[in-house]
Every structure is written in C-alpha cells, then in structure tokens.
Amino acid sequence: MDIFEKVHSFTAARDAMAAGLYPYFIVLDGHEGAEVRHRGRDLVMCGSNNYLGLTTDPRVKAASRAAIDEFGTSCTGSRFLNGNLELHETLERELAEFCGRQDALVFSTGYQANLGAVSGLAGRGDVVLIDRAAHASAIDAAALSGAKVRTFRHDDPESLRRQLRACPPDAGKLVVVDGVYSMEGDICSLPDLLSVCHEHGARLILDDAHGLGVLADGRGTESHFGLADRVDLLTVTFSKSLASVGGAVIGDADVIHYLRHHARSLIFSASMSPANTAAALAALRVLKEEPWRVDHVHENATYVRDGLRRMGVDVGASSTPILPVPTKDLLDTFGVWKSLLGKGVYVNPVVPPAASYRLRMSFMATHTVDHLDRVLSAFESEFASRPAAVLQA
Ligand code: PMP
Numbered sequence: 474m475d476i477f478e479k480v481h482s483f484t485a486a487r488d489a490m491a492a493g494l495y496p497y498f499i500v501l502d503g504h505e506g507a508e509v510r511h512r513g514r515d516l517v518m519c520g521s522n523n524y525l526g527l528t529t530d531p532r533v534k535a536a537s538r539a540a541i542d543e544f545g546t547s548c549t550g551s552r553f554l555n556g557n558l559e560l561h562e563t564l565e566r567e568l569a570e571f572c573g574r575q576d577a578l579v580f581s582t583g584y585q586a587n588l589g590a591v592s593g594l595a596g597r598g599d600v601v602l603i604d605r606a607a608h609a610s611a612i613d614a615a616a617l618s619g620a621k622v623r624t625f626r627h628d629d630p631e632s633l634r635r636q637l638r639a640c641p642p643d644a645g646k647l648v649v650v651d652g653v654y655s656m657e658g659d660i661c662s663l664p665d666l667l668s669v670c671h672e673h674g675a676r677l678i679l680d681d682a683h684g685l686g687v688l689a690d691g692r693g694t695e696s697h698f699g700l701a702d703r704v705d706l707l708t709v710t711f712s713k714s715l716a717s718v719g720g721a722v723i724g725d726a727d728v729i730h731y732l733r734h735h736a737r738s739l740i741f742s743a744s745m746s747p748a749n750t751a752a753a754l755a756a757l758r759v760l761k762e763e764p765w766r767v768d769h770v771h772e773n774a775t776y777v778r779d780g781l782r783r784m785g786v787d788v789g790a791s792s793t794p795i796l797p798v799p800t801k802d803l804l805d806t807f808g809v810w811k812s813l814l815g816k817g818v819y820v821n822p823v824v825p826p827a828a829s830y831r832l833r834m835s836f837m838a839t840h841t842v843d844h845l846d847r848v849l850s851a852f853e854s855e856f857a858s859r860p861a862a863v864l865q866a
Contacts, residue, residue, distance in 0.1 A: 526839025527716035540751030555742035563698030581722030583710025589736030599645035646675035652684030658791030686714020816851035
C-alpha cells in the first residue's frame with residue numbers, strides 16, 4: 474500500500490478552492506493588529522487572539538528589535554545545551570511572579586508547553602483525563618504520554634468524577650482543562666473541578682492560553698475565581714495576549730525543575746527566539762502597567778455581543794472576548810464567511826471536527842468603536858439578506 478495514496482483522495486480543500494469558497498490560509502499583505510489588508514482592501518480583524526492589541530505596540534516592537542541587535546535572530550539550539558539566554562530566565566521570573574507562582578519554564582510554543590507538561594509528568598500506568606473541548610495540544614500531549622486517556626463531558630465535574638472513580642486506584646491521575654475555551658469562550662468551572670480532583674487525589678493542569686491577559690486584571694482563570702496558587706500547574710501561550718510566539722508552564726519550583734529535565738519538547742527543540750522572548754516580556758510589562766487594556770477588550774466584546782443580540786443573532790453564553798456565532802453546515806459557514814469578508818470583516822469559519830459549525834470572532838482592546846460598528850453593520854446586512862436562515866435567533 475502506498476502511504477501517499479490518501480494524498481490523491483483528499484479533494485475537499487481543492488473542491489472548495491475551485492468553488493471560490495476556501496477560507497483558510499488567507500494571505501494578508503498588511504497587518505496592523507485590529508486592521509489587516511487582503512488583496513488591497515482593509516478589513517477589520519475579528520479572528521485574531523491579539524486580545525490586548527500589543528503586536529503593534531511601539532514598546533513591544535522596540536524590545537523585539539533590540540533583542541535581535543543584542544542576541545541575533547536565533548539561538549540555534551535548545552535551551553538545554555546552547556540556547557538559554559538571560560532573557561528567557563527573566564521572562565520566567567516575571568511571569569511566575571505575575572501569576573503568583575514559584576517558577577516558570579518557557580517553551581518555543583504553547584503547543585510545546587502542553588506537550589512537555591503532560592507527557593513529562595504522565596506515562597504508562599497513569600491516566601490522563603481531558604475535557605472533551607480541550608485544545609488539540611492537550612489531546613496530542615496525552616496521546617504522546619503513553620498514559621491511558623479518558624475524556625469527560627465538557628466542563629462537567631460530575632462526568633469527571635465518574636471517570637476518576639473508574640480509574641485504577643493506584644494509577645497517577647492527571648486532569649487537563651482549559652481556563653477559557655477557545656471555541657465557545659466559556660470559562661471552566663474551576664472551583665468544582667478542583668474539588669473533584671482533590672477528592673480523588675488527581676492533579677490538575679489548567680491551560681490558560683485564553684485566560685492570561687483576559688481575566689482578573691490579566692492574571693487569568695485562577696485569579697478570576699480567587700483561587701490563586703491552587704491549581705497544580707498552569708500552561709500559557711505567548712501567542713495571544715502577549716503578542717509573541719512561545720509558551721510556558723508555571724507552578725511549584727520542584728515541578729518546574731523536574732520538567733526542565735524531562736520535557737522532551739523543551740530539551741529537543743530550539744529555544745524561543747530572542748525577538749519573540751523580548752516581545753513577550755515587554756508585553757507582560759505593558760499588561761502589568763496598563764490593566765485598562767483588559768477592561769477595554771471586555772467592553773469591546775460586550776459592545777458587539779449586545780449589538781448582535783439586539784439583531785436576534787445567537788451569540789452563546791460567552792463572557793470573554795471570544796464570540797461564537799452558530800451556522801448551519803459547511804456551505805453555510807463558508808458562504809457567510811465569504812460574504813462578511815466582502816463587507817470588510819475578517820472572521821474565522823470553524824467546521825467539525827474542530828467544533829460544531831460556527832463563525833468564531835474574538836475582539837481586541839485596540840478595536841475602535843468605528844471598527845465595531847463596521848462589524849455590526851456587516852452582520853446586519855448579512856442577517857437582513859438571510860431572514861430565516863443562517864444566523865439563528
Ligand atoms: N492551548 C490553547 C487553549 C490554545 O488555544 C492554543 C492556541 N490556539 C494553544 C494551547 C497553543 O498555543 P501556541 O499557539 O502557542 O502553540
């Protein structure tokens with residue numbers, strides 16, 4: 474059997490391209506954060522995780538440039554051997570301090586941080602229990618770990634309890650949940666999940682990719698619930714609020730020390746580039762100095778959420794800057810996406826298996842009222858032209 478056979482039978486993307494309805498890998502020829510340029514047209518960007526709008530902040534850009542001048546463009550190796558800068562360790566210290574934890578370990582992406590944390594701690598004989606809506610990196614990490622993997626119903630502590638009861642009593646148990654779910658924008662029921670974990674001697678990893686910079690003055694989901702320092706281990710990414718690329722695991726010094734020597738995605742991969750590290754550090758400092766950005770991103774999301782609700786559009790129960798709008802099926806999702814693009818609004822079309830059919834939008838502290846009104850009027854005309862269809866009331 475030719476292992477490449479599948480390549481020839483994969484036609485879905487080509488069919489969508491031929492029909493002019495292919496919504497992925499959109500080429501941008503300009504990127505100003507809240508606005509992007511595509512084929513010579515300016516679009517309001519509502520599909521980015523740049524929550525605080527810091528990717529174009531002059532201080533963040535200057536820090537990134539200065540790091541290139543000082544350290545070059547790459548460390549060309551793993552932190553373990555030759556690619557560890559004082560800059561990485563400063564970021565670790567400041568991040569741990571910001572989150573009220575003892576230590577942190579910086580990885581080259583958030584995906585790798587999850588791989589390193591889960592597969593570094595769990596192995597054969599252990600059980601990893603994952604929320605069904607958790608990010609793909611947690612699912613991949615669990616598969617890589619060699620542990621038995623169980624999933625539980627989305628944000629359902631009772632379902633987790635049932636799964637934990639079914640675990641062999643002597644197995645190590647690691648539960649992985651997101652703080653804020655990237656597709657629905659809902660916040661996990663952390664207090665209840667934690668108490669179920671404590672009942673069963675399980676450890677909890679909280680992936681706070683969408684909570685850091687967004688909840689509780691930016692300190693994330695733990696602080697949102699007044700549970701600072703209660704979760705066993707946090708993972709975060711720098712590719713959202715912190716305007717960079719990279720990620721980290723944050724927790725007790727002993728756990729971080731162990732992962733420093735057991736996380737294969739850290740040891741066997743090149744370190745975060747100097748430019749990325751300096752950008753994340755500068756963004757973290759801006760976040761600390763300017764907590765108004767956190768308020769502003771929520772105000773912006775609320776403005777659009779309220780406006781869409783007034784039009785009768787179903788925007789789910791999200792209380793974060795993530796706004797899902799359900800669609801009917803594949804053609805419908807791609808059709809509305811294209812129509813909104815034509816009206817100057819960039820959103821993310823989501824189809825199974827990533828999540829159920831929807832448009833996913835996310836807002837930024839740097840969207841202006843004019844941007845938000847452009848989004849609302851694009852939806853209004855879309856909605857008006859599809860009365861009984863697509864955007865379900
Ligand atoms: N966890 C969650 C919940 C995410 O949404 C993402 C990114 N989409 C990641 C982890 C991975 O982060 P990164 O982009 O830094 O690899």
